[in-house]
Amino acid sequence: MTSATAPRRVPAVPRLIATDLDGTLLRDDKSVSERTVAALAAAERAGIEVFFVTGRPARWMDVVSDHVHGHGLAICGNGAAVVDLRHDGAGAPRFIKVRPVERETALDVVGTLRAAAPGTSFAVERTCGIQHEPAYPPLHMDPALSIATAEKLLDAAAAEADEPVLKILAFHPELSPDAFLGLARAAVGPRAEVTRSSPTALLEISAPGVSKASTLALCCAERGISAEEVVAFGDMPNDIEMLSWAGASYAMGNAHPAVLAAASGRTESNNEDGVAAVIERILEGR
Structure with missing residues (x-):
């Protein structure tokens, strides 16, 4: 105890x-x-x-x-x-x-992490549910509303585009959780808040100051x-x-x-x- x-x-x-x-x-x-x-x-x-x-x-x-x-x-x-x-x-x-995370911010963060940590897959958490990429693992309790690349999911014309983005989720299959967190924070800087709560290398990304x-x-x-x-x-x-x-x-x-x-x-x-x-x-x- x-x-x-x-x-x-x-x-x-x-x-x-x-x-x-x-x-x-x-x-x-x-x-x-x-x-x-x-x-x-x-x-x-x-x-x-x-x-x-x-x-x-x-x-x-x-x-x-x-x-x-x-x-x-x-x-x-x-x-x-x-x-x-x-x-x-x-x-x-x-x-x-x-x-919410603004669409431009979300796209910027996705692009930054793709470059900084190749192999990262993404999910988009909206007020109506979750969307994710084909490579994103089955980490969550409910099925995805839609499956596509993060760029397509965040397109202004995409399904559910009118629903606010609460956070972006980023998963890496090889990095340790804390190493991925440190790398992402250094790459993203003040453009978004990056944290984690999972025992896996799953990051949670919110709007700046949130x-x-x-x-x-x-x-x-x-x-x-x-x-x-x-x-x-x-x-x-x-x-x-x-x-x-x-x-x-x-x-x-x-x-x-x-x-x-x-x-x-x-x-x-x-x-x-x-x-x-x-x-x-x-x-x-x-």
């Missing part, structure tokens, strides 16, 4: 909990434990908002949509969208805010909540900005080394209900 350590800065009265899902709130089998469900419910009864902040698209949020209780909001696609998860079971989550942290900051500002009043949890590089921004942050016991370095505290692993353990301590302190 990983022993928890307290963060260096703890909000006196937290007003919002921001938690990643995969590898953080969810166990490895993608379930939400009874202990975690109870902790989330107790936090909201105490007046603390809970935001799920994930790289997942909105359509993959059923795993937690029953546990959002009152507000029903989640930040998806690494900050590219804010969605209302409340629906009657027949409808899809409703997009509240979208921060991250979990920046969208969470916008949502908090709308509620009059400061960074110092937020407690955040995460495990992978796409969580680092959020963990650095929040007043208190916890890396999971199973977290990437860079995440352990960025967070102000550490908790147990996702399979040991590390998020619930911290929430319980917060509520005991109140």
